[in-house]
Amino acid sequence: MQDYLKEQIARALKKVAPDLETPEITIEKPRSTEHGDAATNVALTLANVLKENPRSIAQKIADQIDLSTGHIRGVEVAGPGFINFRFAGNWLTDQLVEAHRTGREFGKGRMLEHKKIQVEFVSANPTGPLTVGHGRNAVLGDTIARVLEWAGADVQREYYFNNAGRQMRVLAESVRARYLQAIGQDVVFPEGGYEGAYITEIAERVLEKHGDSLTGEEHLPVFRQAAEESIFEDIRQTLARMNISMDSFFNENTLYEDGSIDKVIATLRDKDLVFEQDGATWFKTTAFGKDKDTVLIKSTGEPTYRLPDIAYHINKLERGFDLALDIFGADHIATYPDVVAAVQACGFDSDRIDVIVYQFVTIVKDGKPFKMSTRKANFVTLDELMDEVGADVTRFFFLMRAPGTHLEFDLNEAKQAGEKNPVFYLQYAHARIQSIMKKVRNHYDFTGKAPDFSLLAHDAETTLIKRILEFPDVILLTAGQREPHKLIQYLNELATAFHKFYHDCRILGEDEQLALARTELLTVTATVMANGLGILGISVPDRM
RNA sequence: GCGCCCGUAGCUCAGCUGGAUAGAGCGUCUGACUUCGGAUCAGAAGGCCGGGGGUUCGAGUCCUCCCGGGCGUACCA
Structure with missing residues (x-):
């Protein structure tokens, strides 16, 4: 048109x-x-x-x-x-007939057809349970992946992690300390160690499984591995509960094993972008306009996280993705220019890398901002949140706002959200339609009859039809901008148009032709709502 | 200090990339079918879009300078 x-x-x-x-x-x-x-x-x-x-x-x-x-x-x-x-009215009804015919597939686009896209998200190291802070990342990543799929892309969801760094060593020491305490030894808890109760639980499980003989330093790997396995299992379950499933987990360690790390250094050195100073290896980021150069390998011989980050992104491009999307919190944004510069210097097309930066979630508890720290164990886990409000509300809450704006998450409000939550407005529309359908089937027999949508001339009907027909464009907009809140906004408008229709137009008692046209209008409405909620990863109830 | 993000109704946020009278939810106030689910619908009140200057037919949106908040600016991730 x-x-x-x-x-x-x-x-x-x-x-x-x-x-x-x-x-x-x-x-x-x-x-x-x-x-x-x-x-x-x-x-x-x-x-x-x-x-x-x-x-x-x-x-x-x-x-x-x-x-x-x-x-x-x-x-x-x-x-x-x-x-x-x-x-003209006939243009609308023609479109509606098409939407009705397409059914469950209505809204699927081909904008990104044949595009291989990787979305990397969550990527939390296995040092503790996922917190509300990780929630926004997880839900954004998964929903963006879903909407890209609806736009036609072939999407892979990847979780990147590191199980060998300093963090993990501290984690293992923390578990070991709890273990030693459990068998009655008087040990000092490591400075900066992880204090959460889950550490003690892991230590107890090690004790049950291996007995009390693991007292020596040399047994540290046992604690590290036990912790990693246990915590990863929890993370996986939390994600599953949120309707998220990863296609692959990428261990940073493989980048050392396959030599990509060394290769990055060598290539950058060839370009004269790497030099040694004070025992450390530096990346000449001043060549790209930064104030300071950046350390890639510390004087201790340990690489900083930037180096594997660079190798990892090259690895992604080598795997043939047309686009590699990162979902980053605002705190990670500083590394992005370095990675892009390095990837480019190594001869890869950095336009194929893109980052979605979301601003931090401010947790508000009892009217006050709540500072979280995994190490200090004062955090609210995603599981706790879902216990309170359920997975649907949790996902919805994180998706409601544009990624680039600060999100205030009032725990008290979310917990008592219950009936008042905006997600129910959408689900209710769908459930209400199903309920109407059930009644309609008892009053009319429409088998074998095709609806005549040209009978739908009421204001509330045309408004609803126009809304429905916007859906494919909304998918493309949401996928293009990678801003799921636009879809939410649309579904809200769709629900409003439906509820308005419900009040103005009836089905039961109307002449059969009109009743049929209206019923099928609602069929399409319910389909669009279900498709939309599906992209958001939110359940679509027939009854509430 | 420098870089990035943000500032819109009492609160939480939209505003389709520069368009027409700036919108929604919550909260407040007033109303609505004796038949399809009232978790709904209709209406009211509420605004110098942080402030100044600029760009043009036209600015919440773009440029610039202030003010205020967040995050970076580590041989931490």
Whole structure:
């Protein structure tokens, strides 16, 4: 329809101003329905060039629009010089028939067809349970992956982790200390160790399984491995509970084993971007405009996290992804330019790497900001949150707001959200439709009959139809921007249009033809709602 | 100090990438079918879009300078 309009406008423009080169014509959907179904601002943009009043240009163009094809019902000039179009009713019903026929697949796009995309998210090291802080990352990553799939992409979900660094050593020492305490030894708990209760539980399980003989330093790996396995199992379960399942887990260690780390250093050294100083190996980031150079390998011989990060991203590109998406918290953003610069220097196309940065979640508890620390064990786990409000509300809460804005998560409010939560508004619409359907089936027999959507002329009906037809565009917008809250906003509008329809239009008691058309309108509505909630990873109840 | 993000209704946030009278939810106030689920619907109140300057037909949106908050700016991840 957009293309059709553009063509019409371009043709009209030729008659109005034959000498003018056809400009870019943009079509937009007016905010208010009073302004029709589509509008263009060409007259405004041309006012300067043509040295003429925008309204009079608009009027001349409008006069030249061909209405005889039947797609357009009305053209009018409004405001400072907008040209508004109204679609003919048959165009809407044609589209609705198509949507109805497509059913469960309605909304799937082909924008990203044949694109291999990797979304890397969560990527928390196995040092403790996932917290509310990780929640936003996890839910954003998974939902973006889902919407990319709906836009046609072939998506892989990957979890990147490191089980060999300093953090993990401290973790193992913490477990060991708890173990020694459990068998009655008087040991000092390591400075900066992990204090959570789960550490003690892991220590107790080691004691049960291996007895009390693991007192020596040399047994540290046993504690490390026990902790890793146990914590990873918890993380996996938490993710599953949130409706998230990873396609692969990538261990940072493989980058050392397969030599990619050394290769990165060697390549950068060839380009004269690496040098030694004070016993450390540096990356010359000042060459890319940064204030300081960056350490890649510490004087202790231990690499900083940037080095494997670089190797990891090269690895992703070598695996053939058209796009590698990272979901990063605001605190990680500083490394991104380094990684891009290094990847580029190594001869790879860094345009294939993109980062979604989300701002931090501020936990508010009892009206005060709550500072979390995994090490200090004062945190709220995702499991605890889901115990309180359920997985659906948890996902919804993290998706409601644009990733780039700070998200305030009021625990008290979320916990008592119960019936008032906005997610129920969407689920209720779906459940209500199912309930209507059940009643309808008892009153009418529609078998073998096709609906005539042209009977749907009520305001509430056309509004609902227009909303439904927006769905495929919303998918593409959400996928393109990678901002799931846009889908939520849309589903809210869809639900509102449905509830309005429910109040204004009835099915039971209406003549069979109209009842059939309305019933099938609701079928499509329910499908779109189900598809949308599915992308958000939220359940779609038939009853509530 | 420098870099990135943010500042919109009492609160939490949208605002389709520069368009028409700036929207929604919660909260407050007033109303609604004796038949399909009232977890709903209709309406009211509530705003110098942090502030100043600039760009143009047109700015919440772009440029610039202030103010205020968050995160970076580690041989921590």
